[in-house]
Amino acid sequence: xxxxxxxxxxxxxxxxxxxxxxxxxxxxxxxxxxxxxxxxxxxxxxxxxxxxxxxxxxxxxxxxxxxxxxxxxxxxxxxxxxxxxxxxxxxxxxxxxxxxxxxxxxxxxxxxxxxxxxxxxxxxxxxxxxxxxxxxxxxxxxxxxxxxxxxxxxxxxxxxxxxxxxxxxxxxxxxxxxxxxxxxxxxxxxxxxxxxxxxxxxxxxxxxxxxxxxxxxxxxxxxxxxxxxxxxxxxxxxxxxxxxxxxxxxxxxxxxxxxxxxxxxxxxxxxxxxxxxxxxxxxxxxxxxxxxxxxxxxxx
Numbered sequence: 001x002x003x004x005x006x007x008x009x010x011x012x013x014x015x016x017x018x019x020x021x022x023x024x025x026x027x028x029x030x031x032x033x034x035x036x037x038x039x040x041x042x043x044x045x046x047x048x049x050x051x052x053x054x055x056x057x058x059x060x061x062x063x064x065x066x067x068x069x070x071x072x073x074x075x076x077x078x079x080x081x082x083x084x085x086x087x088x089x090x091x092x093x094x095x096x097x098x099x100x101x102x103x104x105x106x107x108x109x110x111x112x113x114x115x116x117x118x119x120x121x122x123x124x125x126x127x128x129x130x131x132x133x134x135x136x137x138x139x140x141x142x143x144x145x146x147x148x149x150x151x152x153x154x155x156x157x158x159x160x161x162x163x164x165x166x167x168x169x170x171x172x173x174x175x176x177x178x179x180x181x182x183x184x185x186x187x188x189x190x191x192x193x194x195x196x197x198x199x200x201x202x203x204x205x206x207x208x209x210x211x212x213x214x215x216x217x218x219x220x221x222x223x224x225x226x227x228x229x230x231x232x233x234x235x236x237x238x239x240x241x242x243x244x245x246x247x248x249x250x251x252x253x254x255x256x257x258x259x260x261x262x263x264x265x266x267x268x269x270x271x272x273x274x275x276x277x278x279x280x281x282x283x284x285x286x287x288x289x290x291x292x293x294x295x296x297x298x299x300x
Contacts, residue, residue, distance in 0.1 A: 022051070043072075074097050109213070199217075
């Protein structure tokens, strides 16, 4: 390799700025035997805006490079794993960062090609193996009802411990949900946020707002927290309840950060938030209309 994953000088010079920066950052990160949390967070912060401008070749390089390390930033790995299987296959097949819940959510969102790659993982969770087997995926067959099946599995994992045993996460950390009996909206959101398993919170938010899981995931993972604030406001949570949920997802670092959050919360009425949330229930949550709504919300 010439440098930063490029095979020669010509390919390095021909690459765009996003490609060069992303490859250099990932190459540097992978050369560290045990990266610190700060170094992991720095890679995540740097890579997030570069992915959209990177070439498929660079994205394939990044996915392959990060597929073996247990220290890769989880949010970056999930973002790459959600790309077409031609890019994401190494992560789907090997990454120790992806949890069973992440894999179920990917099968539900992306379908049979991702499921086939996931099926090649060594030591695959038994429940996921049964799900893939039950879908009877052949070489060229679509995966019937995969999204609904995966969503049902995620809902099952959100039941209290006495009802079901949740899927294990890496390093032996089980998903612990804090409620007994039938939880209300707030307790379900709080518990799934505290669990540290993003797919569970995405599913809980989607159920609470009656929107598509993909739409809920985009709201939560948007770098701008405006839509997430609107979502929580639309659910009629109290200021304190919404703040605790937000702290689990996007911790405020100081008093100024808390003050900014409170100003943003109070600037949106529950009625306005409910109207915005109703538009998220449109049949095509990722279509042009939804994109226009998201831009309008950020501008307001």
